[in-house]
Amino acid sequence: MIDLSLHILDIAENSITAGADEISIKIREDISENILEITVSDNGRGMDKETLLNVSDPFFSTKKVRSNIGLGIPLLKQMAEECGGKIEIETAEGRGTSVTASFQHDHIDRKPIGDIASTVSTLIFCHPGIRFIFEYRRNSGIFTLDTLELREELDGVPINSADVIKFIKDGISSWLKRP
Ligand SMILES: Nc1ncnc2c1ncn2[C@@H]1O[C@H](COP(=O)(O)OP(=O)(O)OP(=O)(O)O)[C@@H](O)[C@H]1O
Numbered sequence: 086m087i088d089l090s091l092h093i094l095d096i097a098e099n100s101i102t103a104g105a106d107e108i109s110i111k112i113r114e115d116i117s118e119n120i121l122e123i124t125v126s127d128n129g130r131g132m133d134k135e136t137l138l139n140v141s142d143p144f145f146s147t148k149k150v151r152s153n154i155g156l157g158i159p160l161l162k163q164m165a166e167e168c169g170g171k172i173e174i175e176t177a178e179g180r181g182t183s184v185t186a187s188f189q190h191d192h193i194d195r196k197p198i199g200d201i202a203s204t205v206s207t208l209i210f211c212h213p214g215i216r217f218i219f220e221y222r223r224n225s226g227i228f229t230l231d232t233l234e235l236r237e238e239l240d241g242v243p244i245n246s247a248d249v250i251k252f253i254k255d256g257i258s259s260w261l262k263r264p
């Protein structure tokens with residue numbers, strides 16, 4: 086059983102492959118609207134028309150190295166649609182891409198968010214040169230992290246040093262544990 090944080094990792098990896106140096110990951114849980122929405126946006130190279138048309142097809146990939154099967158987006162789409170939601174992709178060549186997946190929050194088949202604190206801190210650890218903007222909205226509460234702002238506060242300490250990564254991970258985890 087793959088939880089949603091691993092899908093988020095997959096979609097963010099697409100942004101990295103697309104050469105993005107700015108990636109935003111936004112999650113919104115709203116119980117009154119009964120929705121869980123995940124948006125990953127980037128400033129990478131975007132998709133051409135053919136790619137956009139085929140991106141939901143599991144046998145399409147622009148990766149040349151492997152078996153030519155791309156599963157990241159089709160799996161997320163299938164998951165969203167099975168849970169009363171959908172996937173929306175906005176893309177502009179040379180400018181970037183935004184992928185939004187929505188789910189019925191209380192759908193019985195909806196996977197849990199999973200360990201999003203590890204997902205985000207791992208992305209930052211592995212890609213210190215990328216600006217990550219992470220936002221988690223839960224009902225009226227909001228958690229935000231912008232590695233560009235954080236880097237300024239760090240005053241020369243590398244963002245991917247063990248202490249900083251732990252600070253990020255613990256910060257997200259403890260916010261999520263709030264009632
Ligand atoms: N953020 C993005 N920016 C530009 N192109 C993208 C982006 N996300 C996906 N694509 C394009 O859509 C294709 C399909 O993506 P998908 O994640 O489904 O499969 P993949 O990345 O090719 O393979 P896999 O995810 O299984 O390793 C990619 O090969 C790429 O051409």
Ligand SMILES: [Mg+2]
Pocket residue numbers: 095096098099155156157158
């Ligand atoms: Mg992929």
